[in-house]
Amino acid sequence: MFDAFARLVAFQVLRLSPESHLGAAIHFFVMDVVKIFVLLVLVIYVMGLLRAMLSPERVRAFVRDRPDWQARGMAVTLGAVTPFCSCSSVPLFIGFVEAGIPLGVTFSFLIASPMINEVAAVILVGVLGWKLAALYVAAGLLVAWFGGIAMQAFRPERWVEDYVWKIHMGEAAMIEPDKSLMGRHRYAVGEVREIVGRIWLWVLIGVGVGALFHGFVPAGWVTAHLGGDDWYTVPAAVLLGIPLYSNATGIIPVAEAMLGKGVAVGTTLALMMSVAALSLPEMLILRKVIRWQALALFAGVLAVAFTLVGWGFNLIT
Numbered sequence: 001m002f003d004a005f006a007r008l009v010a011f012q013v014l015r016l017s018p019e020s021h022l023g024a025a026i027h028f029f030v031m032d033v034v035k036i037f038v039l040l041v042l043v044i045y046v047m048g049l050l051r052a053m054l055s056p057e058r059v060r061a062f063v064r065d066r067p068d069w070q071a072r073g074m075a076v077t078l079g080a081v082t083p084f085c086s087c088s089s090v091p092l093f094i095g096f097v098e099a100g101i102p103l104g105v106t107f108s109f110l111i112a113s114p115m116i117n118e119v120a121a122v123i124l125v126g127v128l129g130w131k132l133a134a135l136y137v138a139a140g141l142l143v144a145w146f147g148g149i150a151m152q153a154f155r156p157e158r159w160v161e162d163y164v165w166k167i168h169m170g171e172a173a174m175i176e177p178d179k180s181l182m183g184r185h186r187y188a189v190g191e192v193r194e195i196v197g198r199i200w201l202w203v204l205i206g207v208g209v210g211a212l213f214h215g216f217v218p219a220g221w222v223t224a225h226l227g228g229d230d231w232y233t234v235p236a237a238v239l240l241g242i243p244l245y246s247n248a249t250g251i252i253p254v255a256e257a258m259l260g261k262g263v264a265v266g267t268t269l270a271l272m273m274s275v276a277a278l279s280l281p282e283m284l285i286l287r288k289v290i291r292w293q294a295l296a297l298f299a300g301v302l303a304v305a306f307t308l309v310g311w312g313f314n315l316i317t
Contacts, residue, residue: 023215024214028253029207032207033207036127048188049184072105072148078109080113102152107152111148112141116136124137128252143306143309147305151301159293209253210256213258214257238271242274251271273306283295
């Protein structure tokens with residue numbers, strides 16, 4: 001359906017040639033924009049109905065006073081199913097610290113939250129297939145789990161800004177949620193407006209980059225520089241993702257175009273993870289609550305983890 005609509009727009013309405021670079025780019029852009037936004041609205045609405053009772057305060061209360069392994073598992077799981085990006089995760093960081101939750105557990109949540117979510121997983125299945133979606137989610141969960149453990153080993157408490165320790169958030173007064181069907185519907189519609197409103201531009205940018213990559217970058221050049229099994233392709237992909245600012249949803253079209261040009265699966269996964277969880281804007285946001293030493297350690301742990309994931313999947317595939 002999406003391919004047919006894109007062909008109608010690109011090749012009949014705009015009268016572009018399917019063999020031309022511009023025709024291929026426009027076809028890719030229209031097809032992915034429509035597909036991703038349809039999936040975004042549907043998935044966010046359905047998950048909003050189910051998640052009407054979930055709030056950052058409840059996340060914090062849910063993880064508190066658990067054994068370390070249990071708290072970490074809950075933090076990683078909650079990070080994967082909550083729609084919090086790195087920007088909105090900073091208030092949760094402060095709340096977790098105030099609640100006495102170990103910083104290693106908190107960092108596991110901060111890694112999982114922007115990198116994995118059910119919206120990106122469903123779109124990954126729809127665009128790239130269930131196998132790559134499963135690989136991405138599994139690798140993200142592993143990185144979040146062991147990344148938090150690695151951070152905790154360095155005692156990052158000493159690098160948290162002083163004002164964070166002094167904040168006393170207390171127990172926020174819970175407003176009794178509207179549990180009726182109409183109340184959940186209103187919440188789900190609000191989720192669609194809020195999340196789509198926050199990421200629509202990055203989706204368009206991601207699809208645009210993917211379209212340009214798909215239509216204009218020669219497959220031979222990509223294969224020669226990123227498509228081989230040279231060791232440096234994965235670290236290069238991780239470094240390439242740092243200056244880019246997107247999310248797990250917005251980077252999917254770029255990954256689709258890369259795979260279509262012959263880039264290895266592990267290299268593509270490493271780029272996706274780097275863009276979603278290691279972008280420069282996210283580092284600047286996290287600098288508000290942790291010092292440069294912790295920030296450098298956080299970036300280093302993630303960069304090493306993403307590189308190992310990329311090498312591992314390239315070796316397997």
